[in-house]
Amino acid sequence: AIFLHSVILASTLKGFQPDMVAGHSLGEFSALVANGALSFEEGLSLVFKRAMAMQKACELQSSTMAAIIGLEDSQVEKVCEEIDEIVVAANYNSPGQIVISGSIPGIDAAVERLTALGAKRALKLPVGGAFHSPLMEPARAELEEAIRAAKIGTPVCPVYQNVNALPNSDPESIKTNLVAQLTAPVRWTQSVKQMLADGATSFTEVGPGKVLQGLIKKVDRNIPTESA
Template sequence: MKAYVFPGQGAQFPGMGKDLYENSPLAKELFDKANEILGFSITDIMFEGTADDLKQTKVTQPAIFLHSVILAKTLDDFKPDMVAGHSLGEFSALVANGTLNFEDGLKLVSQRAMAMQKACEVEPSTMAAIVGLEDAIVEEVCNAIDEVVVAANYNCPGQLVISGSIAGIDKACELLTEKGAKRALKLPVGGAFHSPLMEPAREELAAAIKATNFNQPACPVYQNVNAQPVSDPETIQENLIAQLTAPVKWTQTVQNMLAGGATSFTEIGPGKVLQGLIKKVDRQAETAGVNSFEG
């Protein structure tokens, strides 16, 4: 069974999508439509902008979404048996399996980016990658700290990203290093994604998601919040709303996709991060990537 996976924030690169725009009439049409929907020329920033230009929140999330979704739409043999996406990538996955149409997916991603930006401005917060410790030890240390600090991304065995207040993350990094973490590295992100500090964004996005039409998908999506295959549109909506303040269970998602019969994983969109994480979950897993126009 063919599994397709879609990357999240951090995978962007200058020039992303330009080859698609220049070589595929369908891609050009969709990119032009995206500029109209967003009310600014995101293609100018994607194709000609610097890495710093691409880091703007209002740009990053729609840019990665567009690159992934438009790539998928230009593939001749795109027939997924199951899909999943890492954080933001879940929106790409939901367009890929037909749950959301292109326009609605892009609008929700844009609203999500703005809502997250606002939540980040309310309270300074951050995230850190913890490498080389068991999940249970990281969870235990986070729970013992008298600040907001939680497990946010279960990326692969031995790699867990934590999220919370700046004081909470600093304290956690210090304690986890003492516990033997190989690395406790603060990440260059705008805020504490997938933590209770995103509650204002979750509330704002909930209204937008509930007002959007979710269709019956062509295949199940394995969702971040529970790592389970879901095909019911209402359940998909609820899980998508919960995603902003809940951890991304990527390790468990890959394990469950393999248990569900996945024989190959294809990452669609910028970068190769997910292929690497999948290999760390199961060295035998067959992985491939599509990050440029294939014709």
């Protein structure tokens, strides 16, 4: 539904000519349709296959995620590394806001330790899986063939991809990063910082709500943002 909303909204905008695009997790597929690299039909097919593959992976092992607010990224990463379970940083949403992902025992242990370390909030999220973690490896393996076979062309502007927060206009490299995204963290904070460093002067959120605008403002409160 979010993919459909974002893509349809982008298609109705008059004079929509972004200089660069980025999307958070699933939103990366919407961004690739918006910049012309991916057709709507191809994007919809990949999003459906991605959802099915991730659901299967979730059913293989009980897992979850938790939001951690008020600590440095390095503090969260260190705690995750020290736990003898699968638990990793999954979403770098904004400075001081990170989501971790992993096995239920691993997340429980991390929440306890991060709370003791001084996190303002350390809350388990109502999700059914450890997205953007090694536990999504079955989904990554299943989706890779579909992504490799997809028709992805040269975009009209670069996409800043989640896995490395760098601009990309090469179709094969875009595919590689889409595959890697299933088990790698969403580097949203780093992406916004890189876009600003590369000359972004304003951001337009094309989709439901204003969540991304809020995250961008936490990176740079003076940068103009708007909803499409």
